[in-house]
Amino acid sequence: MSATAETVTPAGRLNLTRRQVALGLLICAIVMALARPILPEFLVRVPDRAILPYDSFLQSVFDFIKDDLGLRYLTRTISGGLEWLLDVTANLLYGKRRWPNLGPIPWTAITGASVVLGYWLGGWRTALLAGGTFLWTALIGQWKLAMQTMSVIIVAAPLAFMLGLVLGIVAWKYPRFERALRPLLSLLQTLPFFTYLLPAVIFFKVGPPAASVATIFYAIPPMVLMTILGLRKVPDSVVESGHMSGATRWQMLRHVYLPAARTDILVGVNQVIMLCLAMVVLTAFIGMPGLGAKLLSLMNSLKLGRSFEIGVTIVLLAITLDRLSKAWVVKQPEHFARGTPWAKRHIFVLAGLGVFIAFLILAQFVQVADHISRKQDLSMGKEIDGVIKGFLDIDAVQAVTGWLRWFLITWVLIPLRNALLWLPFMTVVLFFMAIGYLVGGWRSALIAGGFFFIVALTGWWDRSMITLYEVSAAVLLASVIGFPLGIAAAQRRGWAQPVLLACDTAQTFPSFIYLIPAIMLFGVNDVAVIFAILIFATVPLTRYTIEGIRAVKPEMLEASDMSGSTRAQKLWHVQLPLALPTMAVGFNQAIMFAFFMVIIAAFIGTQDLGQELQKTLAGNQLGKNFVLGLCVSLMALAINHVIMRWADERKKRLGLS
């Protein structure tokens, strides 16, 4: 314990003045809030005449690029090529009438081949998972929908991978390019998904091409970051040996750097696939057919049972793709002794092809092997509907949700919301400056405060504050659930695994499926919105708490055991302080998830930025869409900066980084 205290001291002395400055800023903020009635109007809200019509500026910039510069012709050409690719996969997977007019491939053939692939990558368990997923999809009657979704992922994921890889390599080679790229990537990662959708529709053709473009842009950032990370980590000794064998620059990259960074790059691939799947479902809003579109239309006619089944399919697909790509990460390239026959080296390719062709032939004669018709599927939609409605009908459930709704709205949500809306905007800006200064000096103060100031300048302050209020209320409630759950799960050996599995499932479940149960439990109001965000935000809190506590070094625990501390003391004085930086990262993730989800919650009915964003989607107002997207993004980035800065510093002080 004393060791930690000592390391803090030198930094602590430095912090004294820093604290004072931060405190000063905070006092300014509070004074302004208290003096609100007598405060000049321009400190409460940015006056209307200072708000420039940024949306029409941006709109004319976009129009200029689109029409006068003719970028639209370029993008339409690109989308022509993209569409051709998509048509090929669409024909093969679900029989869209396009060249090469071969498909659809029978479901048994795809399932069989994927079992072989699963076995090759990760043994029987992954083989079973892959086979089981496809079998479920076919039997439940969703094969065509799933293949419509897959036909875009198959095109988008490799393209995102390649673009990300190239950008990553360039950024690693030229630091100046990286400095320019980084902020852009952060922006891309925090922009609400509605902001991806509209430009995609305008510049690319509505339907699968626009969907794949939005998906690619959404999935690129982690690929770039992982590539840079991986290339940086390549040990000097490996590089030396490359130079010694006289490799050219291209050879160095191809045969030394990339293979050495393989694991990190493949982790990037895994992320790309997962993000693609998440986004493809959301692109249902811009005309992407498949599981997402079906889910939307089912929810619009309130068929909870069938929606739930589609949710299960999406989770299964996600887990399968995740496990297969992770197995690929772990699997090292196989090397055969010289002279191994070709057939033996390619045994799995042959087996896969064999199974594929066998089922292809079988499907010619047996209808069920080719496709499962509507009458044959095993959907239980109606029965599940009954169960869900029955549950909601229980008086006790009604009483609990009714009370919760009343309590939260009257005592928590409305006061919090009114308070945030009442505050002068300068108070909020100064508050974030104070926190920024505390964690990172003037630079952080300017970033955190400045971002909020820009939000105020756009004139969307009230809407932004409502968004912020929903996010903070949800994350606070999520902390009340997530932290204790994570701590409890980390303490007991058998608990962590199931809780982490539940986290995985909750996270891959298509986000908007939570919205309908939320409405049915709480009605169209902020409680339903908070509830929907809550589910999503609890996941990272729980997961990072578990991981943070488990990562505490055993020596530390032994030391505390030897000094005779009780379990509670061990938890409070050893485990939690050491896990705190990791938990902060989880907290940060929770906030980012909440910002993502709050926009989707516009589907329930909100009065925040999400609602305005939804409106722009219908009216094709690209300029306004971007301004609103930036407001969300800037708030998220400001908070992200503060928390990550704090966590980094803390890690350094604890000697964890």
Add this chain to the structure above:
Amino acid sequence: MKLKIFFAASAVVLSGSMGLAADSSDPIVVPIHNWSSQIVMSNVVGKLFEEIGDNVEYVTTDSQAVYESIRSGDVTLEMEVWEGAFGASFRAALEKGGIVDAGDHNAVTREDWWYPMWTKEACPGLPDWKALNECAAVFATPETGDKGRFLGGPVDWLKHDQERVDALDLNFVVVNAGSAAALWAEVAAAEADKKPVVIFNWTPNFVEAVWPGEFVDFPKWVDGCDKNPSVGPNPNATYDCGNPANGYLKKAAWDGMKDKWPSAYELLQKISFTNAQIAEMAKFVDVDEMEPEDAAAAWLEANEAVWKPWIE
């Protein structure tokens, strides 16, 4: 040799296209939105186009943004242009050009405040709007205090409920749901203990088949009620009346359609569905849980007398 055949073939094609004006073999792109009657109707029409030998393709799109896509030719037509919901977007697109009005359906549409039947028990004076106002308290929720709550549609449907509440001095707070799904979820949740609710609804709609209900009788719509304050019961306000009880339901098409697919365009102009037919299409999906394509096939099979004359 090959070149010769090519020329001969193209000559045939050319003369063919000049003489008979045959439809292009490119697929006609039919948009699909997120409510059942439109999905089934689009499938029905798609199957009719296939019947006359054209190729058809469906895309899922936003129901407001679709007019922009029609203008650029990405989407060929739209089967359900509701006066109340999409009139504004449609008219805006008409002005910009590239889109044409392909005629009205026989059906009339109505969009207004609506309540499920059980609400009448708590507020027996319904459907009169004054009676509704008197029992506003039974519609109260925690967030609206002692005023009643009216659950409106998503804000981008651009309804004037708030103006009406002000003009008629109603004791109601307008809360906007974010989607149609949110509206139905509220009704479904209210059904359990027969809670009174008043929401935004429209006809033809599947909801009529699931939860019987009625529209609230507001002062009758008179032309100018939305622009001229002196029209309607309140001399100082606009929107002091109900929505028109017989709005149009139009078809729209890309203006290149009549040249590219002349026969299909002719067919499209003839097509006209009634309220009962549209409700039946929606019912196949929403109540009988059929897939839209199957519902379209079932509808065509049952109504041959209706569509046969169109394609002859």
